[in-house]
Amino acid sequence: MEANFSKKVTFLKFLKIISPAIISMVFISFYTIVDGIFVSVLVGSDALASINIILPAINLIFGIGIMFAIGGSAIVSIMLGQSKNEEANKAFSFIFISATLVGIIISVLGSIFIKNIATILGATEVILPYAEAFGKIIILFAPIFIIKTLFEFFIRTDGNFNFSLLLSIISGIVNIIFDYIFISIFNFGVAGAALATGLGVLVAAIMGFYYFLSSKSNLKFGIPKVDFKLLIKVIINGSPELVTELSTGITTIIFNMLALKYAGEKGLAALTIILYAHFLMVSTYLGLVAGITPILSFNYGAKNIDKIKETYNYSKKFIIISSIIVFIISIAFSPMLVGIFVTTNNPVFNIALNGLKLFAIAFLFIGINVFASGLFTAFSNGKISAILALCRSFVFIIIGAAILPKLLNINGLWLTVPFAELLTILLSLTFLRKYKKIYHY
Numbered sequence: 001m002e003a004n005f006s007k008k009v010t011f012l013k014f015l016k017i018i019s020p021a022i023i024s025m026v027f028i029s030f031y032t033i034v035d036g037i038f039v040s041v042l043v044g045s046d047a048l049a050s051i052n053i054i055l056p057a058i059n060l061i062f063g064i065g066i067m068f069a070i071g072g073s074a075i076v077s078i079m080l081g082q083s084k085n086e087e088a089n090k091a092f093s094f095i096f097i098s099a100t101l102v103g104i105i106i107s108v109l110g111s112i113f114i115k116n117i118a119t120i121l122g123a124t125e126v127i128l129p130y131a132e133a134f135g136k137i138i139i140l141f142a143p144i145f146i147i148k149t150l151f152e153f154f155i156r157t158d159g160n161f162n163f164s165l166l167l168s169i170i171s172g173i174v175n176i177i178f179d180y181i182f183i184s185i186f187n188f189g190v191a192g193a194a195l196a197t198g199l200g201v202l203v204a205a206i207m208g209f210y211y212f213l214s215s216k217s218n219l220k221f222g223i224p225k226v227d228f229k230l231l232i233k234v235i236i237n238g239s240p241e242l243v244t245e246l247s248t249g250i251t252t253i254i255f256n257m258l259a260l261k262y263a264g265e266k267g268l269a270a271l272t273i274i275l276y277a278h279f280l281m282v283s284t285y286l287g288l289v290a291g292i293t294p295i296l297s298f299n300y301g302a303k304n305i306d307k308i309k310e311t312y313n314y315s316k317k318f319i320i321i322s323s324i325i326v327f328i329i330s331i332a333f334s335p336m337l338v339g340i341f342v343t344t345n346n347p348v349f350n351i352a353l354n355g356l357k358l359f360a361i362a363f364l365f366i367g368i369n370v371f372a373s374g375l376f377t378a379f380s381n382g383k384i385s386a387i388l389a390l391c392r393s394f395v396f397i398i399i400g401a402a403i404l405p406k407l408l409n410i411n412g413l414w415l416t417v418p419f420a421e422l423l424t425i426l427l428s429l430t431f432l433r434k435y436k437k438i439y440h441y
Helices: 002-006 011-042 045-081 085-112 114-120 128-140 142-157 161-185 190-213 228-301 305-332 334-339 347-364 366-378 382-408 410-414 416-434
Strands: none
Touching (some): 045 114, 045 128, 045 142, 114 128, 128 190, 228 347, 228 382, 366 382
8 A cells, every 4th residue: 555655656657546536536426417317307307406406415415424534534544654554443443433423313313304404495396395305315325425435535545546436336337227227117206316326325335344344455444442532633624525515505505596586497407407517527626636635645644745746746737637628528518418408499408508608617727726625635734625615615606696696697697606716716826835835745
């Protein structure tokens, strides 16, 4: 594991190392989109809109999972870099138990109050039955979602990027197969999509258990050491990711309200399509961060400055190239992307197509912002990472949402995220410049 994380590599070798994490995140976004396609084509646009209504609850679940995963794996990576293997095992086991308990609490409370939750999140009378059916099953699987997220990150921390990728691929395949069975054959509707997603995640979680109980892993389950100071450190270090997901949930509610105001339920369906495309493009950079975090954390603990600089410079090069490619793809193939969900004669098509072309401006800036926040998390600087995450996904979004739609109507809604990303990149570059000498990147 040490050799994989510390030896110098070429840029192509760097891409090969991080590609499993990137492919994993892209694959997750892909099979999430497949859920939307099945629902949109076989159930209808109102059912598709209901998924977006429940999205803030999903953001909360995923946010908690990724908080424990990124916050915990960065700390455990530093321990491994310092050759504190036994301490790392105890910390990993305690983090796993803590995250699972939180997931169980969310599942119980969410299942009881799902109708109230869907109503608060903005479900109309038309959408409420779909939202309730979808949300009830998704929340039931909350502990499994959290465990699966945790395993994916800690398997990468353990140095096995390929097995982490395998988890995502198998999970996605299972999801897609059961999407077809539950929605197309059994006519379970939107509940079938939720159940298919849950079963896919369950299979990945079981595989994760197998990995950490097998001889393949360096990290092992053991008798956990109850350490609330460690837990607080994990939460603080991973809080930027939770802040990002919670803020995304809140801004999604606001976006839903604005979409309904300016374009009705068809606008809400168009927003759902655009957010799917957004998720697909952003997943590239989330994968990059997932791939480099254990490398940066390990070498920060080992005080390997040369490797930190190499990883930073290669990441910067990747972001510049990929940002331009992602932007061009999103513009050139926007009719095809929207057409996957709705036909050209559907009123939703033109709303979504126009929205995606404006929204795509954000893809030029997202990469550096996601990377900057992830970089500081890897160095256990949760404070700076949290500031970037909060400004990017909440403060600047709220400012944009308050101003732009009033000036530009529905177009203002589509330009809100590009506006927020542009402001955030100024902040990201400021922090990156300020802390360069401290972390030696």
